[in-house]
Amino acid sequence: MGDFNDVLHPDEKRGGNPQPRRVMEGFSEAVETTSLKDYAFEGYQFTWERSKGTPNWVEAKLDRILTSDAWCDLYPNAQASSVVVSKSDHLPLFLEIIPSTNPSHRNRFRFENLWLRDTTSREIMIESWARSRDSHLIDRVERCGKAIWR
Structure with missing residues (x-):
């Protein structure tokens, strides 16, 4: 979870110069290679901006949450959202881990x-x-x- 300073898709950036395709492909390949998934969050999706209110305004989805299938299995009820703040050029992401109402009684494997x-x-x-x-x-x-x- 954090500021990756890159976008996965062209529609994740508005304004400024287009994101170079090779940069997006490299980031996408890194995410795929590690078997991580882009975890969806509620709220405004453009988490970074520069020069708001001017003709040079740029905004992009630079902050995201990447998770594994194992993490999603452990926290199936987690919820995430962007949080509006006035003092930063980034929107923080809030990840709430919600305990399952029907806890699994699986024993975790421990090597002996x-x-x-x-x-x-x-x-x-x-x-x-x-x-x-x-x-x-x-x-x-x-x-x-x-x-x-x-």
Whole structure:
């Protein structure tokens, strides 16, 4: 969450020179590569401005919240909004974590070093890790945990 000083799409900037396509593509690629998602927020979407009230007025969506699927699973009721303030050229973003009314009773996976000494557990972990080679680290650990629990 913060000021990324870049836009993902041309419609996220008004006024001034157009954002260079290669810059937007680079930012978009970085977001995609990390498997992050642009978390929607309520309120005014142009979070930065310069020269308001003049012919040179520029505004852009430079501030955003990027989340992972795992984060969204942990906080399914979170809400975000932009906050109007008078003393800054940025609109702050407010992220409220709202506790779930129906908490999940899933046990979180916790790795135990002792499992490495157990031949069966060790083989399960090696096999699970090898099968998930193309996945992100968090997904690999989660899959390994599920394999151990089974």
